[in-house]
Amino acid sequence: MRIVVRNSPGHHLETLTSHEGTALRAWYGNAASREDEAVALAVIRRAKVMDGWIACDCVTEPFQPLLAPIRQERTFTLRRLKSKRLDDHHDEWRPNHASSCPFHIDKDSSPALIDHQFHIRPMPKSDRRHVDPLPAIPDRLANLSERGLPRSAERNDRPSRLGTILWRVLDKAQINIIPPLQDRPEFSLKNQISRFRTAAKHFRVLRTWTFNALISTWAADYWDADSRWQGLLSASRKDWPPAVRRTGFMLLYATSVSAQSIMPASSARVLDVMGKVRQPLRGDPAHRGPYLVLLNADFEDDDNGPARAIQAYAQPVYNSETLFPIESGFERQVSHLLFWLQDALFEMLPDLRIRIVKPLFALEARNGLCRPDFVIEATYRDNPCTTLIIEAMGMETEEYQAAKAKTLPRMEQIGPVFLLTPSDLAKDQAVTSARRLLAWVIEHIRHPTAIS
Numbered sequence: 509m510r511i512v513v514r515n516s517p518g519h520h521l522e523t524l525t526s527h528e529g530t531a532l533r534a535w536y537g538n539a540a541s542r543e544d545e546a547v548a549l550a551v552i553r554r555a556k557v558m559d560g561w562i563a564c565d566c567v568t569e570p571f572q573p574l575l576a577p578i579r580q581e582r583t584f585t586l587r588r589l590k591s592k593r594l595d596d597h598h599d600e601w602r603p604n605h606a607s608s609c610p611f612h613i614d615k616d617s618s619p620a621l622i623d624h625q626f627h628i629r630p631m632p633k634s635d636r637r638h639v640d641p642l643p644a645i646p647d648r649l650a651n652l653s654e655r656g657l658p659r660s661a662e663r664n665d666r667p668s669r670l671g672t673i674l675w676r677v678l679d680k681a682q683i684n685i686i687p688p689l690q691d692r693p694e695f696s697l698k699n700q701i702s703r704f705r706t707a708a709k710h711f712r713v714l715r716t717w718t719f720n721a722l723i724s725t726w727a728a729d730y731w732d733a734d735s736r737w738q739g740l741l742s743a744s745r746k747d748w749p750p751a752v753r754r755t756g757f758m759l760l761y762a763t764s765v766s767a768q769s770i771m772p773a774s775s776a777r778v779l780d781v782m783g784k785v786r787q788p789l790r791g792d793p794a795h796r797g798p799y800l801v802l803l804n805a806d807f808e809d810d811d812n813g814p815a816r817a818i819q820a821y822a823q824p825v826y827n828s829e830t831l832f833p834i835e836s837g838f839e840r841q842v843s844h845l846l847f848w849l850q851d852a853l854f855e856m857l858p859d860l861r862i863r864i865v866k867p868l869f870a871l872e873a874r875n876g877l878c879r880p881d882f883v884i885e886a887t888y889r890d891n892p893c894t895t896l897i898i899e900a901m902g903m904e905t906e907e908y909q910a911a912k913a914k915t916l917p918r919m920e921q922i923g924p925v926f927l928l929t930p931s932d933l934a935k936d937q938a939v940t941s942a943r944r945l946l947a948w949v950i951e952h953i954r955h956p957t958a959i960s
């Protein structure tokens with residue numbers, strides 16, 4: 509990557525090191541370490557001071573995609589520059605980023621909406637084992653521009669940071685997988701939470717503190733300064749670096765959430781959040797929950813007050829027993845159908861093992877990244893596994909349809925795709941659709957399609 513003159517990108521100012529380029533991409537893709545973030549911030553600030561743009565090297569043509577450093581109230585960020593019209597003759601002057609680049613812009617979608625974009629530019633899985641705590645409280649007397657890390661703002665289309673943490677742990681714990689019935693899985697809220705906790709031991713917030721040690725799954729702990737959770741957080745006080753706020757986390761099963769509050773199932777009290785409770789923005793909010801909520805909390809500005817919830821991410825789940833992640837009420841209906849399918853096939857073909865996966869991160873297809881709604885992995889005796897994709901076409905907006913139209917060919921490179929729409933699952937159609945799906949799955953297991 510290079511820093512070039514603003515409005516005149518042919519003029520070179522500075523070549524970034526490959527380390528700096530990697531840090532920028534990692535930051536934008538939500539896969540940055542704290543060190544990456546510091547490097548990314550330094551580069552963006554430098555570009556701003558030089559009044560330059562950053563040219564991305566994901567494209568090797570003479571014209572490269574451009575990023576403009578933006579200084580916000582307390583943070584720096586990058587805006588992806590694009591041609592104003594699709595038929596712009598200057599299109600080649602501002603080409604799009606390569607589809608594998610985290611800065612890639614999907615022209616069919618609105619850049620302003622956050623969570624819609626998960627499907628369009630899903631995140632690759634990262635190997636990070638570090639969980640970000642809250643940054644230092646901005647100090648009015650300090651030069652704010654120097655200490656603020658680029659945070660995701662509402663206008664920014666990066667997915668929720670807490671959401672990403674939750675997904676990493678859910679993925680590690682395989683809570684997004686319903687194993688074959690032959691394995692006799694037993695689901696209960698208690699089991700799933702304890703699987704989550706086991707996985708959370710693999711992640712660290714500080715060198716000496718695992719993510720698991722700083723999580724409470726009991727809402728009452730929030731108000732109880734004598735709880736074991738708050739006790740551990742007090743004990744951790746000496747281990748926090750000065751630039752980081754002592755951060756506690758809570759993982760709560762909640763029947764409902766609002767924009768700034770959480771109604772945990774384990775407490776009669778409502779938990780208010782200072783910032784925003786973010787969630788996927790798909791389908792009718794009335795049918796989205798229940799939720800698995802991850803929140804972070806500090807101890808007020810002087811680090812000495814009661815726990816104060818700062819941000820939260822609410823992941824809709826199928827139900828309290830499985831905590832199987834879904835994104836909308838319609839996806840809950842589709843999951844229900846898939847669980848029925850798994851049952852039906854188990855009765856019919858006891859040697860056929862069916863695994864149902866809800867991918868949380870991107871899968872890599874030949875033409876780019878995609879994130880199918882559901883994946884069925886079917887293995888009959890010693891035969892190779894057959895991968896089938898189920899797409900829940902639940903959104904009504906044209907934007908969404910267009911985005912799906914673009915990612916479907918990528919999914920087809922991974923496996924045959926079965927589409928389900930809300931009308932397929934309407935009362936008069938549900939039985940027919942279920943039979944059609946069952947026949948389709950059996951057909952593909954008998955005669956696997958060669959994926960080109």
Ligand SMILES: [Zn+2]
Nearest residue numbers: 564566605609
């Ligand atoms: Zn790029």
